[in-house]
Amino acid sequence: MKIKFILFMFISIWLALIVRVFSLAIESNTYYEKLSQNNTIKIEKIAPVRGEILDNKNRPIAINKLGFKIQLKPHLTQKKNKEIFDTEIKKIISLIPELDPKKLIKAYKKYDSYYNHDFIDIVDFISYDKMMPVYTKLSLRENIKIVPSPKRHYPYSEIAAHSIGYVSRANAKDIDDNALLKLIGYAGKVGIEKYYNSYLQGEAGSKKVKVNANNQVIKELSYSKAKEDRRLILNIDIELQKYISSLFTQKAGSVIVMRVDGAILSSSSFPEYDLNTFVSGISHKEWALLSNSIDKPFTNKTTHGLYPPASTIKTGLGLIYLTNGISPYWNVDCKSSMPLGKRVFRCWKKQGHSETGIKKAIRESCDDYFYKGSLKVGIKKMSDGFIRYGLGKKTGIDLPNEFIGTVPSREWKRKKYNRSWYIGETVNTSIGQGDFLVTPIQIAQFTALMATSKLPTPFIAKKIGDKVVKPKIIDVLNKDELKRISLIRKSMYEVCNHPKGTAINHLSSKVKIAGKTGTAQVVGIMQDIENRILERDMEYYRRSHAWFTSYGPYKNPQYIVSVVVEHGGHGGAAAGEIVSKIYNKLLELEYIKQ
Numbered sequence: 001m002k003i004k005f006i007l008f009m010f011i012s013i014w015l016a017l018i019v020r021v022f023s024l025a026i027e028s029n030t031y032y033e034k035l036s037q038n039n040t041i042k043i044e045k046i047a048p049v050r051g052e053i054l055d056n057k058n059r060p061i062a063i064n065k066l067g068f069k070i071q072l073k074p075h076l077t078q079k080k081n082k083e084i085f086d087t088e089i090k091k092i093i094s095l096i097p098e099l100d101p102k103k104l105i106k107a108y109k110k111y112d113s114y115y116n117h118d119f120i121d122i123v124d125f126i127s128y129d130k131m132m133p134v135y136t137k138l139s140l141r142e143n144i145k146i147v148p149s150p151k152r153h154y155p156y157s158e159i160a161a162h163s164i165g166y167v168s169r170a171n172a173k174d175i176d177d178n179a180l181l182k183l184i185g186y187a188g189k190v191g192i193e194k195y196y197n198s199y200l201q202g203e204a205g206s207k208k209v210k211v212n213a214n215n216q217v218i219k220e221l222s223y224s225k226a227k228e229d230r231r232l233i234l235n236i237d238i239e240l241q242k243y244i245s246s247l248f249t250q251k252a253g254s255v256i257v258m259r260v261d262g263a264i265l266s267s268s269s270f271p272e273y274d275l276n277t278f279v280s281g282i283s284h285k286e287w288a289l290l291s292n293s294i295d296k297p298f299t300n301k302t303t304h305g306l307y308p309p310a311s312t313i314k315t316g317l318g319l320i321y322l323t324n325g326i327s328p329y330w331n332v333d334c335k336s337s338m339p340l341g342k343r344v345f346r347c348w349k350k351q352g353h354s355e356t357g358i359k360k361a362i363r364e365s366c367d368d369y370f371y372k373g374s375l376k377v378g379i380k381k382m383s384d385g386f387i388r389y390g391l392g393k394k395t396g397i398d399l400p401n402e403f404i405g406t407v408p409s410r411e412w413k414r415k416k417y418n419r420s421w422y423i424g425e426t427v428n429t430s431i432g433q434g435d436f437l438v439t440p441i442q443i444a445q446f447t448a449l450m451a452t453s454k455l456p457t458p459f460i461a462k463k464i465g466d467k468v469v470k471p472k473i474i475d476v477l478n479k480d481e482l483k484r485i486s487l488i489r490k491s492m493y494e495v496c497n498h499p500k501g502t503a504i505n506h507l508s509s510k511v512k513i514a515g516k517t518g519t520a521q522v523v524g525i526m527q528d529i530e531n532r533i534l535e536r537d538m539e540y541y542r543r544s545h546a547w548f549t550s551y552g553p554y555k556n557p558q559y560i561v562s563v564v565v566e567h568g569g570h571g572g573a574a575a576g577e578i579v580s581k582i583y584n585k586l587l588e589l590e591y592i593k594q
């Protein structure tokens with residue numbers, strides 16, 4: 001019995017061993033074969049080259065400079081490899097002496113670890129001209145790898161800086177949102193570069209290679225090309241942009257030149273800054289100088305500048321009046337002041353405008369007409385009309401993080417402050433002051449509506465690859481408004497062409513234009529002060545912002561030109577010459593043909 005038991009155990013153990021050997025040798029073969037392949041076959045991602053950005057005449061405004069990056073083999077800081085590491089660093093410095101060895105060592109140690117088996121970037125960019133004389137000497141060293149690495153470059157430096165935007169090194173958050181950035185290393189941070197980043201960056205390619213135990217490539221097994229170099233063509237004319245920049249020397253503000261269908265030929269924010277300083281990283285000194293400037297050069301004022309619209313909204317408000325119970329023949333007797341409760345609301349013109357109807361009120365910007373009209377119509381119809389006309393909401397322009405501004409109303413004030421609305425706030429709103437805030441792009445869109453009866457969505461991109469960007473235009477005016485808007489247009493024409501128009505003395509445009517000036521107060525002026533200080537006598541940063549928004553030609557509206565000059569004082573005086581020169585330039589460049 002004992003012998004049978006021992007024999008049984010012996011046979012059982014051998015059977016178990018045979019089954020295990022079979023499992024390891026046959027059934028697990030596929031598993032271990034795959035595991036073996038992971039050790040010998042490596043898939044390398046290929047970074048795509050970022051697409052170029054061109055203006056509407058195919059002039060490059062964001063390109064890639066040809067260059068290289070230098071990489072070092074990992075694990076060279078270990079004791080046994082320390083001498084090799086030092087030798088390689090010294091070799092690189094001897095061939096390219098302008099490099100800082102301390103920065104190279106710091107860059108290497110940041111990413112060197114037992115878990116990293118990839119070559120480590122120690123130099124992000126060396127230009128083609130500098131690398132070529134030493135390329136062979138470096139690339140033949142087994143511990144050094146030279147990899148093509150284009151660098152973003154902006155040929156026009158600061159021109160159209162806020163619209164074009166820039167790329168710079170991707171941070172951890174960028175990489176979390178977009179895994180491809182770990183490979184590319186750079187991302188669009190602002191402007192068009194950011195808005196169209198996913199298109200411009202392209203898609204990674206891949207290469208499957210066989211490597212040995214030393215991570216050396218033995219054979220290339222497959223290759224998939226990156227989807228790259230995707231071109232983006234803009235509506236922007238860089239020559240026009242350069243010209244407008246020359247007109248805004250030593251000034252702060254914004255200029256927009258837009259086709260009436262929404263295509264942006266020029267979108268400028270001033271002061272501008274050199275985009276190239278951000279590609280490789282800006283110094284602390286440069287950053288402090290720009291970020292501490294009271295003129296806010298980093299702010300794209302076209303979409304992020306919030307200003308009281310002042311009298312620029314009187315055109316749309318006049319249309320609201322005419323379609324909400326106020327007759328085109330209704331007049332007020334402007335005596336330069338309107339008592340309301342314990343306050344007195346004054347017109348900008350000290351002696352008043354006397355008998356004033358809608359056309360004269362817009363032409364000469366009579367505040368009293370709009371004060372009294374607001375009391376008849378009320379804030380509800382005013383705010384509803386303004387929002388329908390495009391204010392107080394995003395225009396939809398293809399730039400990131402557009403601001404919406406504020407159209408004051410009872411509901412807005414209750415929600416924001418939990419306070420009651422006062423009738424004096426209705427009066428302030430009627431002249432574009434108080435809590436009323438707009439962006440320059442909203443005023444440009446609003447002006448296009450006055451010119452064409454249609455509300456366009458502003459757009460900068462003209463062609464994305466092979467796809468042409470089509471205008472988006474919507475109808476927002478009702479039948480009554482369509483019937484009355486011709487009177488508003490005639491009034492805007494008289495602003496620029498009538499002897500008493502607020503812009504007439506400051507224009508030299510060869511194109512017949514229509515428009516509206518505005519003077520947006522920066523510092524509140526007490527209404528009981530009769531003798532107001534002149535804008536030119538105020539300290540610069542206490543002066544009002546100057547608005548002038550326009551369209552032309554008057555009989556066949558084609559373009560909108562909207563300008564705001566920060567602390568410029570009176571709209572016509574500060575911006576009239578700029579607007580005139582822009583229309584003349586549009587003629588010269590044959591955008592407008594007469």
